[in-house]
Amino acid sequence: MxxxxxxxxxxxxxxxxxxxxxxxxxxxxxxxDLRLLGMVGAFIAVCVVFNLLTDGRFLTxxxxxxxxxxxxxVAIMATGMVFxxxxxxxxxxxxxxxxxxxxxxxxxxxxxxxxxxxxxxGHAALPWLSILAxxxxxxxxxxxxxxxxxYLTIPAFIVTLGGLLIWxxxxxxxxxxxxxxxxxxxxxxxxGINGTLGAQWSWIFGLVAAAAAVxxxxxxxxxxxxxxxxxxxxxxxxxxxxxxxxxxxGFVAILNAxxxxxxxxxxxxxxxxxEMPEGFTASYGIPYSVLLLIAVAVVMTVIxxxxxxxxxxxxxxxxxxxxxxxxxxxxLLTVKVFSIxxxxxxxxxxxxxxxxxNHSNDIGTLDELRVIAAAVIGGTALSxxxxxxxxxxxxxxxxxxxxxxxxxxxxxxxLQNIVVGTVLVAAVLIDIIYRRRVGGK
Amino acid sequence: xxxTETAKADPRANGAKPLVELKDIRIAFGGVQAVDGVSLxxxxxxxxxxxxxxxxxxxxxxxxxSGAYKxxxxxxxxxxxxxxxxxxxxxxxxxxxxxxxxxxxxxxxxAASNLFxxxxxxxxxxxxxxAKQEAETRRIMARLNPNFRKLSEPVSALSGGQRQSVxxxxxxxxxxxxxxxxxxxxxxxxxxxxxxxxxxxxxKAQGLGIFLISHDTREMMDLCDRxxxxxxxxxxGTERVEDVTEDDILSMIIMGKNxxxxxx
Numbered sequence: 001m002x003x004x005x006x007x008x009x010x011x012x013x014x015x016x017x018x019x020x021x022x023x024x025x026x027x028x029x030x031x032x033d034l035r036l037l038g039m040v041g042a043f044i045a046v047c048v049v050f051n052l053l054t055d056g057r058f059l060t061x062x063x064x065x066x067x068x069x070x071x072x073x074v075a076i077m078a079t080g081m082v083f084x085x086x087x088x089x090x091x092x093x094x095x096x097x098x099x100x101x102x103x104x105x106x107x108x109x110x111x112x113x114x115x116x117x118x119x120x121x122g123h124a125a126l127p128w129l130s131i132l133a134x135x136x137x138x139x140x141x142x143x144x145x146x147x148x149x150x151y152l153t154i155p156a157f158i159v160t161l162g163g164l165l166i167w168x169x170x171x172x173x174x175x176x177x178x179x180x181x182x183x184x185x186x187x188x189x190x191x192g193i194n195g196t197l198g199a200q201w202s203w204i205f206g207l208v209a210a211a212a213a214v215x216x217x218x219x220x221x222x223x224x225x226x227x228x229x230x231x232x233x234x235x236x237x238x239x240x241x242x243x244x245x246x247x248x249x250g251f252v253a254i255l256n257a258x259x260x261x262x263x264x265x266x267x268x269x270x271x272x273x274x275e276m277p278e279g280f281t282a283s284y285g286i287p288y289s290v291l292l293l294i295a296v297a298v299v300m301t302v303i304x305x306x307x308x309x310x311x312x313x314x315x316x317x318x319x320x321x322x323x324x325x326x327x328x329x330x331x332l333l334t335v336k337v338f339s340i341x342x343x344x345x346x347x348x349x350x351x352x353x354x355x356x357x358n359h360s361n362d363i364g365t366l367d368e369l370r371v372i373a374a375a376v377i378g379g380t381a382l383s384x385x386x387x388x389x390x391x392x393x394x395x396x397x398x399x400x401x402x403x404x405x406x407x408x409x410x411x412x413x414x415l416q417n418i419v420v421g422t423v424l425v426a427a428v429l430i431d432i433i434y435r436r437r438v439g440g441k
Numbered sequence: 442x443x444x445t446e447t448a449k450a451d452p453r454a455n456g457a458k459p460l461v462e463l464k465d466i467r468i469a470f471g472g473v474q475a476v477d478g479v480s481l482x483x484x485x486x487x488x489x490x491x492x493x494x495x496x497x498x499x500x501x502x503x504x505x506x507s508g509a510y511k512x513x514x515x516x517x518x519x520x521x522x523x524x525x526x527x528x529x530x531x532x533x534x535x536x537x538x539x540x541x542x543x544x545x546x547x548x549x550x551x552a553a554s555n556l557f558x559x560x561x562x563x564x565x566x567x568x569x570x571x572a573k574q575e576a577e578t579r580r581i582m583a584r585l586n587p588n589f590r591k592l593s594e595p596v597s598a599l600s601g602g603q604r605q606s607v608x609x610x611x612x613x614x615x616x617x618x619x620x621x622x623x624x625x626x627x628x629x630x631x632x633x634x635x636x637x638x639x640x641x642x643x644x645k646a647q648g649l650g651i652f653l654i655s656h657d658t659r660e661m662m663d664l665c666d667r668x669x670x671x672x673x674x675x676x677x678g679t680e681r682v683e684d685v686t687e688d689d690i691l692s693m694i695i696m697g698k699n700x701x702x703x704x705x
Contacts, residue, residue: 227576306568308561311550315558318549325509325545326559327530385549 032240035379035434039394046398050405058405061258065284067400068255069192069355072289073098073348074367075396078374079300080344082392083337085375086317088384089149089156091338093163094345094371097141098364099171101349105134106180106359109187127187134346141167142342143335150334164368172361181358191354195288199256202285206252209294210245217241256283289351293393296347301389303340313337318385373420374399377427381435399423458521460485460650461619466505466515475501476512477674483619483650488641489679490665491654492694498674499654500542503621506652507539508532519619530559538617542624542654544608548597552589553578555596556611581610585640602633609637613644620644620651626660638664658687658694672697 050058057063077094084091108130113119119126145163149156182188189195197205217237224231231237260282269276304310316323316330324330348367353359378395380387402423406416461483468476476498483489491499504510506517508529517524519535526532532539546555553574562570562577575592582589586606596604605628612620622641626634641664645651655661661668662682669679670693678699680689693699 223572227572229572229575302568306571308563308569311554311558311561311569315547315550315554318547319545321543322545322547322555323558325507325529325539325541327528327533328559385547 036388036390036394038430038434039378039391039398043394043398043401046401046405050401050409053409054405058408061254063404063408064254065193065258065287067397067404068290069287070404071393071397071400072192072287072293073352073355074370074374074400075293075393076296076344076348076351077341077367077371078378078392078396079296079389080341081371081375082300082378082380082387082389083304083313084156084341085372085380085382086384086387087313087334087337088317088320089334089337090372091145091156091160091163091341092368092372093145093160093167094341095364095367095369096164096167096171097138097342097345098349098352098367099361100141100167100174101134101138101346102353102359102363103171103174103180103361104137105130105187105346105349106183106353107174108133109184110180122184124186127184130184130187131346131350134349135343138342138344138346138349139339140342142345143339145342146335146338149338150331160368168361168365175359175361177361179358179360181356183353183357183359187350188354188357190288190292190350191357192287192289192351193284194354194357197285197288197291199283199285202252202256202283205286205291206249210248213244213248214241217244252286255286258284260284289355292347292351296344297389297393304389309333309336314385370396370399373424377424379431381431382428395427457484459483459518460487460520461506461652462516462518462521463502463506464516464518466502466517467513468501468505468510469513474674476505478515479671479674479676481669481676481679483652485618485650486645486648487667488645488651488653488665490661490668491652491671492656492658492661492668492690493671493677494694497671499671500623501674502671503539503623503652503654506532506619507537507621533559533615536616536618537621538612538615538619539621540608540612540623540625542627544604546596546604546607549595551593551595552582552599552607552610553592555607556581556614558611560615577614578610581614582606585610585613586636601628602630605629605633605637609640613640618649620649621654622651623654624656625653626655626657634660658690662687662690670694 047059077098081091081094109126110121113123113126113129114121119129141163145156145159148154148159185194196202217240221231221237262276262281265280265282266276302310304313312323312328312330312333315326316328316333320330323333349364352363356363374396375387375392376382376395377398378388378391378393380392399420402420403416406419411419459482461481463479463481466476466479467474479498479502481489481502491503493499501510505512506526508526508531511527517526519537524531524535526535526537529539547558550558553571556578557574562573564570578592582592586603589603589606591599591603596607599607605625609625612622626637629637638660641651641653653661653665665682667679667681668685668690670677670690672694675697677693677697680699689699
């Protein structure tokens with residue numbers, strides 16, 4: 001604006017080589033995504049504020065464990081919503097579809113397979129056949145909605161608004177409106193607290209994950225050097241590696257610090273007909289549901305960044321006509337994107353119903369809004385073409401932290417929703433301002 | 442009359458077969474006959490210009506050849522063989538490449554992703570090989586536009602000329618035989634326009650057949666071997682540029698009449 005602001009920028013860069021080093025700041029040398037830093041910053045701020053307000057009860061291993069398992073279901077679906085919104089569509093039916101998928105899986109393991117196929121309750125194949133049926137249900141319904149959108153050109157808003165009414169009540173008819181449970185014990189292990197790795201395996205997983213991350217960074221660097229592209233300085237690479245390894249192992253350490261209450265342990269020993277040794281302790285470690293989320297995140301990120309499908313999804317979102325003229329079958333692409341969403345909804349249905357240990361008709365109610373909000377808070381642009389998987393997961397985490405933080409502080413339920421709604425709108429505003437500054441669209 | 446004239450004017454009398462033959466192409470949109478019985482041909486190493494007012498049907502005709510539209514009737518022959526072009530993918534299979542007026546770039550992707558869009562280089566595992574694509578993009582850009590450096594930024598961050606280079610690179614990278622250029626210089630400055638003109642001459646020398654659409658009659662007289670003028674969906678005439686003046690062309694565009702033929 002003023003002269004003092006513009007003059008330094010106006011000087012040609014070549015004329016002031018001495019200034020060049022400080023111009024590339026510490027952060028820019030790390031080549032980290034500014035948006036990612038902003039979201040991580042917001043998340044840390046939320047955590048710190050609630051930790052102060054709750055006298056340190058927010059950042060305890062127990063609460064972090066709970067936060068993780070509460071986030072999983074919405075976060076898994078949010079990764080799929082990224083693809084949907086990137087291709088300029090919307091899916092309002094995910095909460096209802098979750099209910100249908102959950103109903104199918106609950107009926108499979110408690111009624112249909114035992115009654116029709118003669119598999120007794122508790123049979124080892126029950127949970128897996130049920131999950132398979134749920135995944136197929138999600139994929140087929142998703143593909144059907146995608147076909148209506150892509151081939152019959154009905155707007156996605158209308159197709160999935162209809163779906164929101166239809167699938168919730170299809171779920172109702174499948175179960176005749178009853179709550180179905182208890183679900184199979186193996187199935188319940190995907191819910192969170194009923195299925196965890198334990199301390200030792202959590203550490204092994206953490207170390208393997210950290211090693212994989214470091215190797216991936218090294219191979220990406222080698223690849224760049226191999227093609228003669230510029231790479232960031234070694235120290236910057238090392239800092240990024242240290243942050244990633246620290247985050248992974250720190251997360252494992254926190255989850256391992258949450259110990260199983262001794263009365264639960266005593267009950268387990270009693271069930272096995274054994275006596276609990278004096279002073280015996282055990283940790284929960286990483287829940288299977290969180291492992292599932294990590295697996296989904298990795299697969300979806302690889303699809304987004306490394307496959308033709310992902311490239312076409314983003315190209316179509318950026319310019320549908322250009323994608324079409326480049327020979328991309330955008331109609332079939334729409335079917336695929338909605339089908340992926342359906343599969344992810346079914347995976348979330350496993351986690352959500354397993355966490356509740358039964359299927360009830362209102363499962364997943366309003367999840368469509370949480371999922372869309374998570375994707376949008378995570379930086380997915382409704383105008384299409386822009387969005388990241390990690391952003392959507394962070395978005396889900398920020399929303400869940402806000403919600404459970406406010407619950408712990410004792411904020412009234414209506415006010416909680418008012419705050420979450422405000423945050424959603426504010427997040428999009430900040431995103432718009434950020435993009436305008438950076439000059440993107 | 443026509444016989445003798447074509448015989449004299451025919452640059453293709455040396456027995457070359459036409460690369461493209463469009464025969465009696467028709468297409469209508471909601472009652473409007475956008476292209477009305479147009480026949481055109483194109484020979485290897487030849488530039489044919491398409492002229493006419495906005496809405497004359499040039500872009501529509503060319504989009505039928507590039508697979509964006511499907512003709513209601515008529516026939517397309519490529520190298521003498523009847524061709525079925527129902528989609529841009531089909532057109533690419535016949536080595537027809539198009540540079541659209543709108544450039545048809547995905548603004549959110551970088552230059553390499555746009556260049557290889559729909560034809561990605563993949564690794565043995567089936568993943569997109571970004572590093573290889575970027576290296577190839579560097580290689581071709583060094584030839585087309587040596588000032589091009591913003592390889593890893595989305596193309597929305599590029600200037601008009603740089604975006605044009607990406608669109609051109611995409612068309613010429615994949616060994617096109619037939620190139621369609623719809624207003625390739627509309628958004629360009631003087632220097633960049635000259636670069637495109639040089640490129641057209643070079644590609645022509647390599648034996649490509651080029652359909653060129655432009656409003657700039659002078660430019661067309663320089664670059665083209667023949668020009669075809671369209672008005673209201675119909676072909677007014679096709680002339681060799683040395684047989685007509687710029688004024689003749691203009692009156693064909695405006696009046697829809699071929700003064701030379703009327704005089705004869």
